[in-house]
Amino acid sequence: KQEVTQIPAALSVPEGENLVLNCSFTDSAIYNLQWFRQDPGKGLTSLLLIQSSQREQTSGRLNASLDKSSGRSTLYIAASQPGDSATYLCAAPQTGANNLFFGTGTRLTVIP
């Protein structure tokens, strides 16, 4: 079974800092990996999807990388803003399955 781990569980940074969120997964034969954002009490918003043939994907101030061989992905947020405060979830499928396995998330607080 795919297991996804996210470190750290919580992170607090001052506005303007660059930061990195980490995700590791056990089944490296994945075809993609998704990063999501979740605001308190809300659903999930898809931020980035990296396909297995890609090593990086960028959207605005966000950059996600994927290293299948080591079972790791990172989400880099540049020039953090208070509006970035949320929980960030990493999710990956398992070989032969369509559903996603999620980590428990990193709760980010950006202090003005």
Added chain:
Amino acid sequence: DTGVSQDPRHKITKRGQNVTFRCDPISEHNRLYWYRQTLGQGPEFLTYFQNEAQLEKSRLLSDRFSAERPKGSFSTLEIQRTEQGDSAMYLCASSPRPGGKNEQFFGPGTRLTVL
């Protein structure tokens, strides 16, 4: 709004009652998923439909849970004889036809509270 929609957004019920949730996926997405999320945890997979066929079910989906997608469009998730342990956020997601990126898009969720 062409995103995934869920109804109701909140449901409070008494233990032992039955509840039903609805999910409308993004139009033309033929794959639909149900997940459950408890406080402080990531979502956990419940079941998956491709068109109207229910192709995968998690062990979390006990006999009290049933899901349908009768015409391959919207889906319903019913919980019979609710228990306090069923209190959670129930999330629906959809993704396009196989062969693409299989990016999953989530709805706002239905928060269930069982008293």
